[in-house]
Amino acid sequence: MIFYLLICFTLTVGQITRLPRSAVVHLISEEVTGSITFTETEEGIHVKGTISGLDAGNYGFHIHELGDTIDCDAAGSHFNPYDTDHGGRDHTVRHVGDLGNIQFVGTGTGVAEVDFVDKVIALRGRNNILGRALILHGQEDDLGLGGHETSLTTGNAGSRVVCAVIGVGSPVDAWV
Structure with missing residues (x-):
């Protein structure tokens, strides 16, 4: 019986440690709200969520190097540990933090x-x-394709509308 319980415990613990890591961010400002999750998969990080509050159109979406969000400018530049040029999410040359654009759709307050x-x-x-x-x-x-003086550093994506720190989501045991 003890041997059986030990096997069950081992299998259960093994299943818990195999759960994928997940991170979350909640974007909240006067005009924009939304949540995004980042989940490990075999294909890469699955980025999923909904954001609302901007007019229909495409908007730059980036991870910046710092987690200081006293204001969005305090978050520093795009996360770029390899010191490369700015690019799109599917480009060979890009900053790690370059996630391209997200598209808001709808009339009035758009949703992405x-x-x-x-x-x-x-x-x-x-x-x-x-x-x-x-x-x-x-x-x-x-x-990075616009030819503007900031195309290769920021994608000429304009001001920072909303920012938040990416934090641990789940499971807790996977992070220790």
């Missing part, structure tokens, strides 16, 4: 449904996004 897998960001190691800020910008990101 976010749902993609990114193969560069991570929840561990050098490309770890935990504790960094997710920022939604006020303009469309030109993905």
Whole structure:
């Protein structure tokens, strides 16, 4: 009986430690609200959530290097540990934090449904996004292709509309 219980306990603990890591961010400002989760999968980090509050259109969506959100400017530059040029989410050359654009749809207050897998960001190691800020910008990101003087650094995505720190989601045991 003790042997059977030990096997059951081992299998249960093994299943708990195999749950994927998940991080979460809640974006809240006077005009924008939403939540995004980042979940480890075999294909990469699954980024999923909903944001509302901006007019219909495309807006730059980036992870910045710092988690200081006393104001969004305090979050520093795009997360770029390899010192590369700015690009799109699917470009070979990009900052780790370059997540491209998200599209708000609808009339009046738009809604953006976010749902993609990114193969560069991570929840561990050098490309770890935990504790960094997710920022939604006020303009469309030109993905480094616009020819503007800031295209290769920021995608000419404009001001920072809302920001928040990416934090641990679940499971708690996987982070220790």
